Amino acid sequence: MRYIILILIIFIFEQKPGIHEKMKTSQLVVVTTAGWNNINGKMNTYHWKNNRWEPVLNNINIVTGRGGLAWGNGLHEPSLNKGKLKKEGDGNAPAGIYYLSGLFGYQDISARMNSLKVDELTFCVDDVKSAYYNQIVKSDTVKKDWNSAETMRMKSDVYKYGIFVDYNVNPITPGKGSCIFMHIWSKSTAPTAGCTAMTEDNMLKLINFLDKSKNPVLVQVPQSEYPKMKLLYKLP
Numbered sequence: 001m002r003y004i005i006l007i008l009i010i011f012i013f014e015q016k017p018g019i020h021e022k023m024k025t026s027q028l029v030v031v032t033t034a035g036w037n038n039i040n041g042k043m044n045t046y047h048w049k050n051n052r053w054e055p056v057l058n059n060i061n062i063v064t065g066r067g068g069l070a071w072g073n074g075l076h077e078p079s080l081n082k083g084k085l086k087k088e089g090d091g092n093a094p095a096g097i098y099y100l101s102g103l104f105g106y107q108d109i110s111a112r113m114n115s116l117k118v119d120e121l122t123f124c125v126d127d128v129k130s131a132y133y134n135q136i137v138k139s140d141t142v143k144k145d146w147n148s149a150e151t152m153r154m155k156s157d158v159y160k161y162g163i164f165v166d167y168n169v170n171p172i173t174p175g176k177g178s179c180i181f182m183h184i185w186s187k188s189t190a191p192t193a194g195c196t197a198m199t200e201d202n203m204l205k206l207i208n209f210l211d212k213s214k215n216p217v218l219v220q221v222p223q224s225e226y227p228k229m230k231l232l233y234k235l236p
Contacts (some may be wrong), residue, residue, distance in 0.1 A: 038222070043062045068222065074094065132146060
């Protein structure tokens with residue numbers, strides 16, 4: 001009887017759609033850290049081929065926010081958002097599942113993703129009272145209504161190449177966090193304000209991997225949460 005029940009459970013699980021079907025994605029970027037408060041982690045990428053997830057980039061070193069990770073508004077089940085939750089200014093990178101919607105950089109980028117060339121007039125607004133909260137704007141094309149915004153043309157090279165993470169979008173909720181990207185780190189021991197960062201060489205590898213026609217998705221969680229996410233979304 002137990003054997004029959006086990007077979008039924010396996011059968012039911014196999015019939016449930018995984019992330020490939022749910023999110024209509026054929027590219028995964030998986031980031032894991034040792035724990036909620038750890039800033040260092042690993043990135044692996046996969047593409048959907050032969051009806052399964054096949055590895056492409058393996059064990060790339062990354063850093064996350066200075067506070068580690070915290071659950072945020074994304075594509076994953078809202079019921080997962082328990083415990084450590086992301087909010088504006090907390091220094092946490094968002095845990096969960098998010099689309100990667102495009103690229104940005106200091107120069108035009110030749111890639112299979114839409115890209116935005118940023119300059120000194122390009123800002124990401126993090127003022128919760130602004131109508132442009134969590135949006136990229138050109139300060140010469142909109143009426144400024146914010147007291148706080150992040151310049152996208154840094155004096156350093158950290159935003160030389162970047163990837164937009166669709167965090168806290170559709171809808172945008174003020175106070176839940178803003179301006180989440182993947183970008184170049186300043187060094188391996190320096191956390192970000194809430195983004196996920198890596199070397200320039202690895203950023204270029206990731207950019208070359210991404211393809212908008214594959215609808216790429218970021219899965220980012222502590223290692224302790226990954227088995228549950230793997231079961232729920234049929235992750236590699």
